[in-house]
Amino acid sequence: MTQSVLSLDDLAAGVPDGALLALPPDNSLPPSALVRALVRRGVRGLRLLGVPVSGMVTDLLIGAGCVASVQSSAVSLGEAGTAPRFTAALAAGSIEMIDATCPAIHTMLQAAEKGVPFMPLRGVLGSDLLAHRPDWRVIDNPFDHDDPILLLPALSPDVAAFHAVLADAHGNVWVGRRRELATLAHAAKRTLVTVERIVADSLLDDERMAPGTIAATYIEAIAVVEHGAWPIALLDEYEADSAHIAEYARLARSDAGFRAYLDSHVFARSAAAAE
Amino acid sequence: MTQSVLSLDDLAAGVPDGALLALPPDNSLPPSALVRALVRRGVRGLRLLGVPVSGMVTDLLIGAGCVASVQSSAVSLGEAGTAPRFTAALAAGSIEMIDATCPAIHTMLQAAEKGVPFMPLRGVLGSDLLAHRPDWRVIDNPFDHDDPILLLPALSPDVAAFHAVLADAHGNVWVGRRRELATLAHAAKRTLVTVERIVADSLLDDERMAPGTIAATYIEAIAVVEHGAWPIALLDEYEADSAHIAEYARLARSDAGFRAYLDSHVFARSAAAAE
């Protein structure tokens, strides 16, 4: 295989400071362990992209001071409530927020996937989002009259990262029905993936596994991290650790609480060694 | 389930004369048995769409006088050579040919899938296809200077038809990695599917089957037809009957030979009863 199987830290080293880093939200295989490794490494100035919204790992990166800007359609901890470090950073003015709406982010990634400079999207025209997105453009539909329509520019993340269930020996990775990750990998310049495990047989040789597989073509490097999505759920592999997420939500309300969380669950030798 | 499980003939009755009927080519689950039932029914004036090219069932429909026009990027029997009835009908001027190029057809279907009036595509500009596609339009890329780009209109087939491996009791159908059929079903107004068999358990409950599944939302009706792709291959279920296809290619070179083929393999009581 041309993909490298790396240690988690070496995979994290592949995310340069200042990168436009695309991350899926908490229902779509976020790379939680990789993000903790990024925090340990002390990455700085990340420009995060929520695909199409953002969850706990985004809040963690913001709290740890790794983030310059967030482009997303929402930042939230889901059932656990608002994203406290995100909210605090916005109030402090320490990060830039670039608001979007879910289908617009999908569309911008699809334009990059197709290699076209833009793609249209219906709706959105009555929203104040438009006034804050100088990169979005309204044109008259050339196929009709009096029909303004939004054009969105292609968006190609520098790095996409997610936690897949498994990879095969050829570097193909399996994400089940979370096919937005395939679009993301197609659109991104580089894709880094953590997986629970590596299997020997080619995923592409199995008609039942192939449809949920992202071909190795799109994958730059892989690290094996068991429970790499924890505390987030991973398809039918394991459920969310709701108690832990609630604890995070509680601690992260204050700077001190967030520091304590980092010390216990990100920086502590035992936490790092587990990954 | 809201989908009906019909007999093959009742499914065929769902394709009205003159419909814009989208059909996949010979590597992508063509509904061969359904097409034979359409020929027996005597459907007329079909406007066929190749997704994105056309194979044996298109040639068969043309030869049987069912077709008014073909929009496709190529019509061919693959290894068995040129499509003889297509070629004869074009020489006779009895069908209209609307030439396209593969990614343009994918793009037009994706525009319909997204509910946008058009979608751009790179390339194509030097091709004579453009002069013969008044529905295609070149504009200046609004995001750049001196950058002409092709816009393709959304294309929503009246009916899409294909032969899937299986359906579940809820009407979800499984097509493996032939995901262009998902895009097609999303884009089409109505989708009719034949399947080898129906399984009891929901395909959507199985993370390994779900990614190759088209949800019942998009499926109007299903008929169970064993070997419904024959003589074409069906994924890992069965291989192509190359000898039969070669025989078709040979017989279909002449009007008389094609009639003989129809009599033996489409109209004969034994042939019809087998479906």
Add this chain to the structure above:
Amino acid sequence: MIAPEKRGIITPEERLACVLARLILDPAAPPARHIAVGAASPIPAAACWLVRTLGHDVRLSLLHKRTGNPFTEGSRELFDLAGQGRIDLFFLGGGQIDGAGNINLIGTGEWPGRTTRFPGSFGSAFMYTVVPRTILFREEHSRRVLVPRVDHVSAAGSPQALVTGRCVFRFASRFTLASLHPGESATSVRDNTGFAYESPPEVPTTPEPSEQELQLLRGPVRVEMLETYPGFCRRVWGEN
């Protein structure tokens, strides 16, 4: 099944689910054959399941259903479905909602919500205009939420109705008070609503759930909801 001390007591959640179910089935509105429901919307989800268990042939797409999730094209499929015209009805909420039907999920104060930040617009800017019917739903009914003019418009549209913890508003270019939930009055609604709305001289009381509706909610609807909304089920219908 239902904790004894709750038996017979109709919870606000049950009442709201029934209100939403009746709006879904409103014979004056275009039929809702396919409804999509977001993750943080257990009451709208309960309303949809109630409609289903009442015997209506409606397709439900629960966005965050973990097993049996109907989306196999990834998270863009909901929006593509809506773009295709295949979603008839969607529910939206808002940190702020104004009298023109605008919703604000961005925040208050200077853009992008320097005073109070809300989570963000999600798909609202698209869904509100593309889906034929939208029901606005927000339990909190206060001048903080229902404002004369939202600070920022996440999405603009024409809702079928706005359902709150106090009342039902119908919408036709502006809101009209349609019914008051038990315990509310024209005055209590007026006092807690920041935007102007029509108020007929006689405002009916929101009908209570029927015995059949309650039985369905507490039986088959609860069973369907358990996997996706365990916390909600526990809170409304008790343990086990």
Add this chain to the structure above:
Amino acid sequence: MIAPEKRGIITPEERLACVLARLILDPAAPPARHIAVGAASPIPAAACWLVRTLGHDVRLSLLHKRTGNPFTEGSRELFDLAGQGRIDLFFLGGGQIDGAGNINLIGTGEWPGRTTRFPGSFGSAFMYTVVPRTILFREEHSRRVLVPRVDHVSAAGSPQALVTGRCVFRFASRFTLASLHPGESATSVRDNTGFAYESPPEVPTTPEPSEQELQLLRGPVRVEMLETYPGFCRRVWGEN
């Protein structure tokens, strides 16, 4: 493995595969890290496998490989890949090819090929301009195929080269004769070529396959090709 009567005889297909392999590896051209090969292209496919078995790290996407097909996004994925800039090299043929590098897959006579209809343009109108390197390949080298001006332009582009059963042309705004296959002469090529091209005073002979190349073609390449191109393998390399 190889039928005794064929041992030692280099077939035209083997020669052409080696010619294409050398063009793929041309150090003057941008590197070919990912090559896509169409269904009806066994010789280009053999060339690609030869490059692979020679030890070069090149990714191959065989469009109609039945098992292990790398495309899991359906048949549009090839074109999206090309649009992303991830395909470095593609092969195209043509019912007609002209001296400007245009190819015609539509047909001859009045549009859309009323005299002789070809199958259609496939993805050529896109791939030829979007993929950085295109090698044109057509075994038949005749005035019927190589024409002054194609009747219809399926696709226009700048090929790296045109390889036929008689010779290799390189391209830079027009074709230049680069090498003659064994048995051909400047005259035989001139007589059978309908378009004008540059011809240097001395045209080298196309080098024969090396012993290593032949062994790889007849061994591991043949094994890789068997599933997708059984008829071709039988014809070129005999039974079993």
